[in-house]
Amino acid sequence: MALINYASREINCKIVYYGTGLGGKTTNLEYIHKQLAPGIRGEMISLSTETERTLFFDFLPLDLGSVQGFKTKFSLYTVPGQVEYNASRKLILNGVDGIVFVADSQTDKWQENLDSLQNMVENLAEYGLTLDSVPYVLQYNKRDLPTINSFEELEGGLNPKGIPSFEAVAMEGSGVFATLKAVSKAVLNRLS
């Protein structure tokens, strides 16, 4: 649900990074936070456990500047990936405008990726949303690791509809902005 404010001439959209635990969602936000100037991004808030795994969510506000006379702001969220935190994942999808699904490319994560995508579809359905109604893009992360599925295999398993997809090494930043740019465009296109 984008908030379009004619009084303050602002648009606010919510982007959620979804995917299996330890796939690299938080790392994406950390890289974005590190690379962008403080005027463009706000402070990143991580509600996490000591072991760094996201307990509830990460939050990073971005100011994309003025688009057609409206100050355009995006709020980036990540969900906790662990299976047991489904209640949190569901809440965070409330009011979502765009999704980045971060898949872990490692071969032993194949089933977890599929399960997480399925879980996302089920949670979206609770809000009356489907993957056809919410703009989303895919990111195949951890391309630097040795034991990974090929791009084609991941496409075959996770991307039957052929939506935009990106290979990434979030830890080093590669693919992070390409992914963010694609989801931002998809969200703004949906507003037009």
Added chain:
Amino acid sequence: MFNRAGFNLVITEEGIRAINNTLGNLVLESGARAVLLLDKGGQLIAAQGETNALDTLSLAALITGSFSSTKAIAGLLGENEFKVMFQQGTNHSIFMAALSNTQNILATIFPNAITVGRIKYKCLQVLDTLEEQMKAMYSSTPESPFRKAAAAEPKINDLF
């Protein structure tokens, strides 16, 4: 309805004026430091009071998160959700109340010199008014200022 595909909340000038008026009066009459009207998705709809001294955007995301996360507790008691929530600090506290439209939360930040009873009383008094004022906005015809998306692209390309 609020999450139906493609639904956007359009905040109109008159709509927000009425809401700011209600919130502004609430600040004056209760002595609160600030009041925020939030969407349960974490969006800040309106704020009045000492908003410049506060990171209202982050507060919106976190207050919504903490409010919503108690839904599971409510469920264990056979409740749908808790209607109000209170967090007490050493100097400041927050009182939160859900509007009955299920989509908005009123959050009031106040100094502990004021009793929570007074804040609660004042907040609950304005809930119906806010509900009506939000209803008017939710039912306004969504119209996007982005008529040509192509124009948005160069800007995004510049940024990242």
